[in-house]
Amino acid sequence: MKIFKIGGGIIDDEAQLRHFLTELARVPGRKILVHGGGKGASQMLQHLGIEPRMVQGRRITDAPTLDIVTMFYAGKTNKQIVALLQAAEVNALGLSGADGNAVRAVQRPVKDIDYGFVGDLPENSINVGLLGQLLRAGITPVFCAITHDGHGQLLNTNADTIASTLARALTAEHEVALHFCFEKDGVLGDINDETSVIPQITARQYQQLKAEGVIAAGMVPKLDNAFAALEAGVERVVIENALNINKPVKTVLCRS
């Protein structure tokens, strides 16, 4: 089973999004798509005079912001992706975490920062039974980055976290590969050379590359997250270009 995660960049470019979805339709076997949000929500918030506030790369989600991100992520983007996949003969079904209680989160506790309506994913947050039923029925679940707390509150939740939490939870019943798709062909050995993709990185090599400063700072949280998923039983984590998922160039991360 393959879980693909795409980010905001590709969602903001309709031609690229269509290209990715066409390629995704060619991937055989069971699959799940998790998508982040694009710039649309921020632009709408600005247009409405609600200034987006970010702290450490995370959006502070007050009530009006939650409304707008829910509209964009769960409404416009999710349904557009589902309709395009249906046109490509993929039986996609869009889900927020509230739908079928698919992903239950807890609102992030206030410490130094009050993130507002932001969800963190504890153990057992994934409804593995529901996903099994959908996958067995030939459905491709398409997750947006909105979850709920089970008490009626929707929560804005990091899409990378949803993807890796799904991957971990599904390892009990499936052999899971987790694919992080972004705008580069993989992890670069030289940040100034787009062709320097490292084909494979073990956990030990990753520690070394990180110590040597070879891995770009922006990649570190993503790769830490990826190796944690491998430790938790995910079979394979792949870092690849969203436009080239069916081409051989990519970085495969492995436990050893």
Added chain:
Amino acid sequence: MKIFKIGGGIIDDEAQLRHFLTELARVPGRKILVHGGGKGASQMLQHLGIEPRMVQGRRITDAPTLDIVTMFYAGKTNKQIVALLQAAEVNALGLSGADGNAVRAVQRPVKDIDYGFVGDLPENSINVGLLGQLLRAGITPVFCAITHDGHGQLLNTNADTIASTLARALTAEHEVALHFCFEKDGVLGDINDETSVIPQITARQYQQLKAEGVIAAGMVPKLDNAFAALEAGVERVVIENALNINKPVKTVLCRS
């Protein structure tokens, strides 16, 4: 199996919506909810300088309008309803017609009026197999009034039409009751007397009441639609107050 349809009025009043959903949670057995849109989409369109255009009670849906109604209906409203039902222990799962190819529409052909991205529902537009799987899994599907054409285009679709088309399609496998919930207690015998609810109306009585002008003009399309559903095999159509679905006062329509 009961299909409930609620309109925009109750969606615009959060206290009333919560009350309805709490009552819906008390209804035993399999159920489906279909919701219309509230005023939020029109307000947002006006705020963005896109003037809503209505012809014969139907919104003309151009591309920017489709984006906004998709955000409100499939995003904000649908997910808010699903999260509240989950909190009330109902395993709700929100769907547009694109999700799982649940409702496939055709874009309304241009005759006198170009309605834009508006969907009509032909025969066989309902994915009965998917709904059967969801209902058997204990899920309560929650439909918004957005469908797709199967070729990647989302379409704005009348919620009453979705509800009655679902009811007709599901009669093959289920005994279906279709509940139209609105702001009055039922069909009134005297439009100026809210207590004059007619408890039961047969098809023959309806023709007579219509001929006598007793039925208010605004109710005629809804009731024509309802009696057509009965003719097509729906077991029972109920017209009732969204705030009192578990109380006995209501109008039950029946074939004879």
